[in-house]
Amino acid sequence: MSTMSLKDLNKLPVRLTSGHRLCAGCAESIIARQILMGTEHPVAVSSSTGCFEVSTTIFPYTSWNTPWIHTAFGNGAATCAGVEAAYQSLKRQGKITEEMRFVNFAGDGATYDIGLQALSGAMERGHHMMFVCLNNEAYMNTGIQRSGATGTGASTTTSPAGAISPGKKEFPKDMTLVMAAHNIPFAAQVSPHNWRDLISKANKGFECGGPSFINAISPCPRGWRFPSEQTVAIAKLAVECCVWPLYEVEHGTEFTLTAESKRIADGKAEKRPVTDWFDAQGRYKHLRQEKWEPFVESIQEEVDRRWDRLQKLCSL
Amino acid sequence: MSTMSLKDLNKLPVRLTSGHRLCAGCAESIIARQILMGTEHPVAVSSSTGCFEVSTTIFPYTSWNTPWIHTAFGNGAATCAGVEAAYQSLKRQGKITEEMRFVNFAGDGATYDIGLQALSGAMERGHHMMFVCLNNEAYMNTGIQRSGATGTGASTTTSPAGAISPGKKEFPKDMTLVMAAHNIPFAAQVSPHNWRDLISKANKGFECGGPSFINAISPCPRGWRFPSEQTVAIAKLAVECCVWPLYEVEHGTEFTLTAESKRIADGKAEKRPVTDWFDAQGRYKHLRQEKWEPFVESIQEEVDRRWDRLQKLCSL
Amino acid sequence: MVEYKDMLIGGRTDKPGSAEGFKTGDWRSFVPVVDMDKCIDCLTCWVYCPDDSIIIKDDKMAGIKLSHCKGCGICASVCPKKAIAMVED
Amino acid sequence: MVEYKDMLIGGRTDKPGSAEGFKTGDWRSFVPVVDMDKCIDCLTCWVYCPDDSIIIKDDKMAGIKLSHCKGCGICASVCPKKAIAMVED
Amino acid sequence: MVTANEILAETAISSGKYVKAFPEFGPERMGAPIRAFTRISEHPIKVHSQVYEPDIVVVLDGTLVGKVDIVGGLKKNGFVLANYAGTPKELQKALGADVECHTVDATAISMEEMGKPMANTAILGALTKVSPMVTYSALEDQITSKFSGKLSDKMIVKNLTALKRAYEEVQ
Amino acid sequence: MVTANEILAETAISSGKYVKAFPEFGPERMGAPIRAFTRISEHPIKVHSQVYEPDIVVVLDGTLVGKVDIVGGLKKNGFVLANYAGTPKELQKALGADVECHTVDATAISMEEMGKPMANTAILGALTKVSPMVTYSALEDQITSKFSGKLSDKMIVKNLTALKRAYEEVQ
Amino acid sequence: MSPKDMAINGDSAVAFAWKQIDPDVCAAYPITPQTIIVERFSDYVADGEVHTEFVCVESEHSALTVCTASQSAGARTFTATASQGLAYMWEMLPITSAMRTPLIMAVANRAVSGPININNDHGDVMAARDCGWISLFSENVQEAYDMSIIAPRIAEHWDVQLPCLVNLDGFILTHAIERISPLETHTVKEFVGEYKARYPLLDHRNPVSHGLMDGPDFYYQHKYQLVEAMAKAAQVAEEVFKEFAEISGREYHSVERYLCDDAEYIAIVLGSSFGTAKAAVDKLRAEGVKAGCAMPRVYRPFPEKMLAELMKGKKGVAVMDKHLSIGAYGPLYPEMIAAALDLEVIPGMYNYIYGLGGVDVTVDHIKSIFEDMVEGRSEKVNFLGVKL
Amino acid sequence: MSPKDMAINGDSAVAFAWKQIDPDVCAAYPITPQTIIVERFSDYVADGEVHTEFVCVESEHSALTVCTASQSAGARTFTATASQGLAYMWEMLPITSAMRTPLIMAVANRAVSGPININNDHGDVMAARDCGWISLFSENVQEAYDMSIIAPRIAEHWDVQLPCLVNLDGFILTHAIERISPLETHTVKEFVGEYKARYPLLDHRNPVSHGLMDGPDFYYQHKYQLVEAMAKAAQVAEEVFKEFAEISGREYHSVERYLCDDAEYIAIVLGSSFGTAKAAVDKLRAEGVKAGCAMPRVYRPFPEKMLAELMKGKKGVAVMDKHLSIGAYGPLYPEMIAAALDLEVIPGMYNYIYGLGGVDVTVDHIKSIFEDMVEGRSEKVNFLGVKL
């Protein structure tokens, strides 16, 4: 799959149909469709509660053309693990013969916050499953509240910019690093703008023979406040500003930068300033106020610090 | 505190009294007493459910000579964060004037597994609190069940050695690394056998101005099956075999080996084989069976792999 | 809508992809219009359309599925040949 | 034991360190016996005793708190001078 | 939509009336058509159920005409007010229903006055004309006070102009 | 302790009796003194409450004599059997109570026969002597079958020897 | 003089009450339809209009934990949740009450999964009914605002010290703009008063241990303390309602009655449907039916005696439950019968399960209940409004 | 011929039944006093004696999630918990039933925090009473074993498809060795049968979506399906009990009665206290008191009709609750009154709250209840055995 062209890819079965109710221009379905192009095996999908789950399955409609299950918000990894456990048992008993793959889609809230524990547990136990974070950097389904993934300085409805507040004050959890520290066979960061990179990582994740984690940046026109046609461009910008480096980690130790990020590290592409990132989105609008200038600088410093560390990790 | 001698330390107030009901020779109180020597400020303590909590506070008795609170098992970090939040608010309003410190004690189950989410969340939000894991590598309070911290190959009551099972099959979560990936000001691994190293790290944790995490190996004579007088020796052995390296991490990036581990890395002390570790404890007895030899080798490999990575991280 | 007697137990549905029957086309304020002359059938629009609303026939871009296209404009913005224009619906 | 009328609300207790009143000394099968001649007052036993049962007076090792010592033997095993022996209680 | 609802409710209250105004209950998605309801009364409102038989239907997005059911449940003597470029007659025909209709091209008005298609507030001006629920001047006051501080004075004036024009141009 | 309880229960059942055997309910800690209870009856046992008035008190750890309450609740015609180096008279005195006492130095016996202070099984031998609840031979059978496969044959024989001695030496 | 009336939705009204009270700590996690509460309150925080330490936790289990610990520490603490949020924090509910931490939790009542559904019913609050929390219901936005101010006075009373739920129906009230007459902020502050904590943890000079383990010797006693505290709360509630009437002119009662005195048939109902029921009663009265309706505003402690009194001499009582204990009855129904047991003659008692997952209840629906009763058509348990 | 009788504690007996059934998947998290179940079962797994995929999850929320998903996927799945475990997984309880996954959960009944307490009461299972689970009680170890075998037959019935709780009192049964007569393994296997899943997720050729969102249009309907399934479960339970009697000689009923027919006073009780109550009844009968006792073995679906029948003509009924809805009644009490409502004369109904947090209940305690009733000393709600 990882080397297929769009001409080949469009012949794969449509696992996620139209008729879902994501906002116009939402990246979540773009990502999910690309992820599902990552394997030719039958896939059972689970979803944590969130925009993606709600929008694809309002009774009696389902956008899913493949087995799909949702139970609750914080337990996507456990849901997927349960399906996988059933598969392992029935396969061992000869009641199922075909190879199958298992993937859970979760928002950042359902990954970084309320779903972290179930995720960490599933990874530790070594289920053969992939966990994909559709990271739109806030609780979008409930109306743009701050999450552990929300970018510093973003104005959300629970970290609003205000007279004494520059939006979210804390730095986002580095979830991909956290998952890499779990020593799982495969972990990666992806962006939907680079479908080749994304599908190739999805394929590695599906086929790594154990648990894998993929963190996908998922621009949200409604919550980030940009025009819906910009979705793909915004995703690309995140990579170019190094707020969202593309890389993969095998077994928690082998770090590799990929695609645009590799080019930036190699000096073949420009690393854009974080202000470019801010300027493209309404959620950061207030940061243009003079009083938050030092704050913006501190963000750039932390972005640089993390980017440096990542480069070092890749050079180990 | 970090440079105090035992003569000085014994003059500090006794924050945890005798009369608790930990098993004879349990390391948990040894660690807790050393940790609490790490600050001269008043300390409010919280505990997650587990041996330590149950044993120190069976109504109407309390071993605590300092404010202490317990609510439940999976939420030690949130309990501590709640106390700290109250403190921040009342301090800001001038209703409290003195400096105070906050620490939560949790077992490995309450840290690696069911308490991970609350812990991760509290760290992300930046509460000024310390989280100490009393890591006895299993759910001991309920009778020695496997946790995410249980050593590979250990026989526990839910990962028993048996005809087709060599004890726990999975490798333990590298929780200190996971917490370091949270970019918190201070994270460290300690062992009670080296009280100087432990108290000095506790002091750094208390005074780092933000959240800190300390992972303490806590030998458990009952669950690990060794004679109670061996507790301190076993802790030391863990360090010598590099299954429990002593190190600290500042801001998620500055890794430093300390004490015996530093000496081993520097070639000044011997790195002992993991079989020494196994031979000292009943929980690993079955591994001496020939059929598990390859399994034992794979454990040594993983211990080495992780030790290598750690040394590399320290050299960044 | 579904009658009580026809509802599976457990809130399940055994009609995969039935959301195709839910027409999101009426959400649209702008509609993509393709200039087939400019189009080089690269399928870039297809891989990025969030609503699977780019019709592909025999590896060729064959128009927009108006029943579901929400008019987000992504296809227009990613098209390397600027073959798609968004016009008021 | 505590009477109903004396119980604070919320299961709280305002008697800090009251566990001192719970004597764990009767758990012991072996008892540490100190040879004061060998002892150099290094306080190593004190820092490792899990039950705070090493009595220190004026910076000196002053015996064992038998009311609470559980007889674990740690003090004996860590003493650099082998000044402590565990004997049947 | 929700904003229009809110302003209407606020105006009614500031005129001493009681209201109950609420959006349709469901997940919100950008782009999807939505509905909102307002009850207005001289007396405290006890009934908390949804609205099945409205006196007035206001259509904010004229492109929905013909696509979704608009007149279902409308009371016998009720009417439709739509942001619609055509005449009331044309609207009646498009709706295919024999109901009283009023139209105003609020989108055009707001584009012209504010440079943005914000039919939201404008249409309220038309509403005060065709229904006596709240007075035009109460509405003007409410909009002025609601937006002062949040919008520039210039923008407020533009809003009011749009309001006025809708009031005047509604058929 | 719990093991003795278990073996006793198993022996009683294999002898066609009904039992209810249970440990004290609380957190277990290594070193802390614990208690366990066994009801034995010819008939199915309905009562699930705890035991307040035992017929027999068996003391497995003689060092507890004088430290904890042992005879409280003991039935009028009940007796105490203790793993105790002294005579029944001495035990009576140490308990400070006028109750029937039996003693056997099960620790010494098990040390001598098994090289370990495992008074656990040994004391059961003494129990069958002083109480007719289960027969000695049933106990022997049960121990043999319970430990076969888990302990070496040699160790089982040692256990049985200890059992026998306790049976014979109890006073 | 009160400030002029406001157009405000239920959630914002709760947030506004909170702002006036200015609690020390607030920890919450977003969930529809509660979100507006924390969002509006976040705005106050961001603009420095309150002193509150606002903690955006990572889950509801932590939300209630942070609040319980914070209140134990000595801080007045508020939170809000709904549906899955309450379900996810369930473990902490009986712990919060047992620890006697009088924190306030607004519940934007919503159906509990499964299936997942964001609309109103009482599945969430009913899951808390055993847990030792005081529970107050509101009929409309004004009441949601008023109860938010009244709640801390009952909860924090020196002899009560119990957490309190303030219920408002999801969407029907949370998202509905209504007219309310707020109190002046200083009036609110005076009424609610400074928070005085009992045995606060942060008083490190007097170290107290909170949350010890109980053996069988003490657990029941500690629970019995809660029984006594609940009995006290019943009294205190009536007192606080009286005091509140003095500052606001709005009279509340543990059991709210509408035309019940001479009624032959009454409906018992919780939350916003009480208003709709009143409208139905008005219509029925106009038609000559002696109808009435009532709401146990204080649902916990359960006002058994007042409810018995209320039901005395009635021909029929329809107990309307917006929740169902599957395989048994609605939660309110058997308790109403238990209350009626004290009467010499027990009225006809009928259970109407209604409104699950947001099924709308109209005046006509409620009228039909009375008509059923009058005509003798009511079953014991009736499923109102389910489309089969 | 059955294998010879065993000396076994309640937890091990449940594990032994599981081993005989050999479920496809088991996921659980340790908690006292349930631990022995999973520990013994782990031994079977480690020794290759079962085919089960055993998942050691990181919390109970995940335990029940894994089980629900696994059963949805098409695997027969068992789990066990207690107390905080049930509390921590609470969110999943109504989801599991709504998803119609007939998994089995043993509950080693234990008090729920706070205060934390490891001893027996029914606080845990009562927290599940609304959630759409079938709930079976056992009086002793034999019954805990038998119910473990019976449960899947009821739960998995084609028209039931509901999860089922198998309750056994913590420590009193879990840790007590009693004598049981197990069935032969092949007899168990035949009785329970192969698991046939409805719409299993793993059937990828017929893709089914599980767990969709419901608007108000469908939620109530989906819940009503549960109402119907519960009604079906009530029938199926009786049928399965009959079948079980054929293979075991042991007769069970939805409502177990002991000397109730001619009794004037009866006690209603759940779990192990039923045995103790029988002993008390024996004593009272010897003293000439016409006493009886009964246990709703099938607690959900609530056997209303049978219980009404049972209470007919009695002078007094003592409803014994090992849990308290604080500020109201014990959970069983109001439902018993609701059941009694169908009678022409409602007996004297008294609530006895007892055994909270492990307070022991003795024969004398239960005798005193009858003496209270006979002497007219019973209050409406009585707190038995609390030391004040």
Ligand SMILES: Cc1ncc(C[n+]2csc(CCOP(=O)(O)OP(=O)(O)O)c2C)c(N)n1
């Ligand atoms: C236990 C629980 N708490 C809260 C919610 C409400 N809730 C549903 S989706 C959601 C936000 C989801 O955010 P995220 O995971 O980032 O996904 P997104 O919608 O942003 O794609 C929340 C808070 C819930 N369903 N369950």
Ligand SMILES: Cc1ncc(C[n+]2csc(CCOP(=O)(O)OP(=O)(O)O)c2C)c(N)n1
């Ligand atoms: C939600 C919940 N699940 C399970 C338990 C039971 N439980 C209490 S302590 C404990 C084990 C604690 O293990 P750990 O955290 O490692 O501490 P330790 O006792 O080993 O020191 C468990 C499983 C509980 N109290 N709450």
Ligand code: SF4
């Ligand atoms: S709110 Fe954002 S993430 Fe959610 S559907 Fe809309 S665009 Fe997508």
Ligand code: SF4
């Ligand atoms: S079981 Fe282990 S950790 Fe727990 S008290 Fe005993 S020795 Fe300590």
Ligand code: SF4
């Ligand atoms: S406008 Fe958006 S939805 Fe429509 S075809 Fe283009 S990309 Fe797809």
Ligand code: SF4
């Ligand atoms: S992206 Fe443009 S050129 Fe490529 S297929 Fe689509 S319309 Fe044609």
Ligand code: SF4
């Ligand atoms: S034997 Fe153990 S408890 Fe006793 S004094 Fe020594 S170290 Fe302390």
Ligand code: SF4
């Ligand atoms: S460790 Fe030994 S030498 Fe040191 S103080 Fe203790 S007894 Fe004395």
Ligand SMILES: [Mg+2]
């Ligand atoms: Mg999100």
Ligand SMILES: [Mg+2]
């Ligand atoms: Mg542990």
